[in-house]
Amino acid sequence: MNTPYRLPVKPTLSKGPGFFLGLLILAILPLSVPAKDVLNYEYPAQSAARSTVLGTPARLVSPLAIPGEIRERNYYLDMNKPELEGLERQRRYGVHRLGFSLAYQETPAPLVVSIAGTGGNHEGGKAQLMKRLLYRAGFHVLSLTSPTHPEFIFAASSTNHAGISPDDAQDLYTIIQRALEEVGSTVEITDFYLTGYSLGGLNAAFISQLDDQVGAIGFSKVLLINPPVNLLTSVTNLTDIVSSDEVFERTGSHSLKGFFDPVLQSLADYYKREGQLDLTGDAMYRIAEGVELSDFDLRMLVRVSFGFSTADMVFVSDVLNQYGFIVPVGQQNTLIQGNNNIYLRRSASWTFLDYFRHMVLPYWQLTHPQATEESAVIAWSLLGMQEYLASQSKIHVQHNIDDLILGEGDIDFIRSTFGDRALIYPAGGHCGNMKHRRNVDDMLAFFNN
Amino acid sequence: MSRITPAIFTLLVIALGSGCASTKTSQSDQAIRDPGFYEERVPNIDFMEVYDPWEGFNRRAYSFNRQFDRFVFLPAVRGYRAITPKPLRTGVTNFWRNLAEVETVAASLLQFKLQKAARGTGRFVINSTIGVAGVFDVATPMGVNRVREDFGQTFGHWGISPGPYLVLPLLGPSSLRDGVGTLAGQATSLAVDVGGVPGDRREKIPVTLFYAVSTREAIPFKYGQLKTPFEYEMVRFAITEARQILVEE
Structure with a gap:
């Protein structure tokens, strides 16, 4: 199922001041700059499903990805949701508090907030991987559970639903601020970066937009890894x-x-x-x-x-x-x-x-009576925020041409929206190359430069 | 699998207050809203069904175990880890595992699995002597790898079905058959006298507590780790299936 998205806005060229304005826009907008296709990429020729499940072969894995001890600490936030008080036995589920973890350097460093993918928690495999990679590259890492995770919905969702991107972003934004308070003086933070893989990438885009409006944190670099473009296409x-x-x-x-x-x-x-x-x-x-x-x-x-x-x-x-x-x-x-x-x-x-x-x-629809299935999907997807994404040089994306969660035209959307801020890999399925040497190097190059 | 003496086990069942009586649950399912597809959808998780007529009791016991783990076991484990270095803890684990070889040998013999029985005997003799009462596992580097057989498997081998799923207080998920097997296994390791510690002295409460904590320390599972509201169902399914496969071979 594919919802058509709006084509990139081309400035109208006319003589006069508008002409020069048009030229100027053309020069600034990254639309005309082609996305970077990653060439000479070593990866087994296999189905996207195989890449997705089995991931990167050992010989291509970045040395930074190898499991091992890192300096980290777990925290639990009690968001005191009123709904849970009525739920007498909620404590039996052990999910009335939201866990998160912090990997921290002993010296001042930028902090990367990293958001897990669908159903993922901050201790899950890929979340741990992100934490390890970024920690070993010298960053503090705040690792957060996905808003689609049952613990998150129970303990922290203000809507008691998962998947409404603007609301999920609002919840995550509140949690990040609470988490930073909680972490307090443990770390000395020089700058704030943001990343997420899969659905976490979509969450990151919405958080970035919210942060630009509210300004409570000020993320200066945002990296989306294999985000869905159209939520409905992805889940279908x-x-x-x-x-x-x-x-x-x-x-x-x-x-x-x-x-x-x-x-x-x-x-x-x-x-x-x-x-x-x-x-x-x-x-x-x-x-x-x-x-x-x-x-x-x-x-x-x-x-x-x-x-x-x-x-x-x-x-x-x-x-x-x-x-x-x-x-x-x-x-x-x-x-x-x-x-x-x-x-x-x-x-x-x-x-x-x-x-x-x-x-x-x-x-x-209780609060948006005009909303239809189509309009909701667009409002909750990258599709609905194209202008914002196109205008933000701080937001980069890494994606795979054979990603399972992309539909027809989605990769073109990525190319035309992000221009040379998009790195397109020729293989990897959905998140199956996150620990690939090349991907890790590209990610760290983005955060380091 | 952790074990504990029958006396303490009985105490705990009483402490739980529910005894072994099955708890009838009220199911007023008429109140369910049908989203329109409950009738037509092919139920695809039938294979996850497990015979669990004592579910009410089991869920209470599971919940009790979760709380006990959180407030007693895990703090005790943290304390134990804080005061003992890793090599010492490994030695303790080896000691208990060595005692369990007795059950492996007995269970293997009862199934005529002679190779496993020989292996278990060899390990027990080597580790109890050269390995200083089982504290060092010297048999494994010598090429005599650890094997495991228990009485639950033995019962299964001779055609006894697992019976109802059973969550034992403190000991965790099991079945009626394997629960009985666990108690029998405990009795066999108490019957031997290793390193100058007679079995009956190991029944003393401090030793049992130490045994429980050190055994818990070596188990990686944490309640809530699966992070799903269906943890009970998932664990029940996984344990039952894994036991079934072990019995079948």
């Missing part, structure tokens, strides 16, 4: 990456069990070896590294992982807003009791598009 691509007909054809049933078998086998191998289970957040992806997976399996992995993220969002929004789609209204306090999977089953049958149509959009 991730949902439709496998069709239920294809699942039936391959596995003989509509169950996802067939897919899970190889993954479970390697989970059991680990259990056998170590005598305990490893169920860390990125377990699904990490476990997949040890198994031979077909392209179909990989696409299923993307689909299932996105599906569970969506189920989490649906469930949390249902409980907080008392929608009654998942949990009967008035029974929010009995969640601790048995329910035979019924809440999970219900939640898992929702796609992100359902979430958008049945919860998020109706909520948005």
